[in-house]
Amino acid sequence: MTGIQGAVKTVVVEPTPAALAERVADRFLTRVRARTRNGRIAHVALTGGSMGGAVLAAVAEHPRAKKIDWSKVHFWWGDERFVELDDLDRNSRQSRQALLDHIDIPSENIHEVATPSSGVSLEEAAAGYAADLARFGDDDQPWPSFAVCFLGVGPDGHIASLFPDRVEVTVTDAAALPVHNSPKPPSERVTLTRPVINSSKRVWLVMTGADKASALGLALAGASYASVPAAGAKGRKRTVFFVDEAAAEQVAPELIDRDY
Known part of the structure; x- marks a missing residue:
């Protein structure tokens, strides 16, 4: 049943970006609370934009942010600019400015990509990030399974820095x-790969604006992930597109989930 749920892409629509942000925040806190209240760890992949x-x-x-035990949450990024x-x-x-500097979370729970001034190359920064991920995985899956993986979507359909x-969008090893x-x-970046993204329990793609309507339509229609990377993003339990009305103009009504 989980696999079937994950394969189905649903759309949640709010009238404005501000209303959408509030709805996603509420759902996020619900999921993190459910994951951590019995002492379990929640890994979360964030996005920029x-x-x-x-x-x-x-x-x-x-x-409800004050009721979360943030020591049980680990934050990562789907991609980072070098x-x-x-x-x-x-x-x-x-x-950090929006959230991380305002909550009580151990510094070791925030997993950042290395910077140029740390003395590593871009390749070494990517390898270091992969090694950090591997500390929370196993031999079969050397990375954590994110409770929630947030993704932005570009007008061209890109996600993370895929x-x-x-070639990056096709890499599986x-x-x-x-x-x-x-x-x-910026031209130099580090990105997670599709296998990491798609091992997440929930993939939440957040997009607003009429310029995203075409990319959303293609992703929902099952376009080739090589040409529309957003079409290849899917969570094991849920795949949800959180969008505003401007981005949703091409969405079939039966795909809209009014209860999630």
Whole structure:
């Protein structure tokens, strides 16, 4: 049954980006609370972008955030720009400002990609990130299974730093990859691979704006993941597209989940 659920892609629609951020934040806190209340660890993969930051800010402001035992939560990123910690392009900088700096969480629970000033190459940063992931996996799956994996989606259908018609989206024998000459700046990045993303219990794709409507339509229609990487993202239990009305203009009504 879990596999069937995960294969079905559903869409949750809110009228505005602000309302969407609040709904995702509420669902996120529900899932984290359910996962951690009996002492279990929750691994979470975050995303950047305006909606990634908006969701985390809404989490920080939510009354139930204070009831979470954040020591049981580990945060990762689906991708990271190979820039310094204080660079405006750094996804982790945005996440810290929006949420992580405002909750009581051990520093070792925040798993960041290395920076250029740490003295490593891009390839070494990707290898180090994969090694960190492997500490929470096993021989068969050398990475944790994320309770929630957040993904943004670009107008071109890219997720994390897996861009259309590039080799990274087809790699299955690594957990993290260096990305050179990214189609979207900054040019150097580290990204999780599809096997890591798709081993997540829940994959939540958050997207707003009319410029995302085409990518959403293609992802829901089952386009080739090599050409539309968002089409290949799926959680083992749930795959949910959280979108605003502008992004949902091409969505068939039967795909909209009004209760999730």
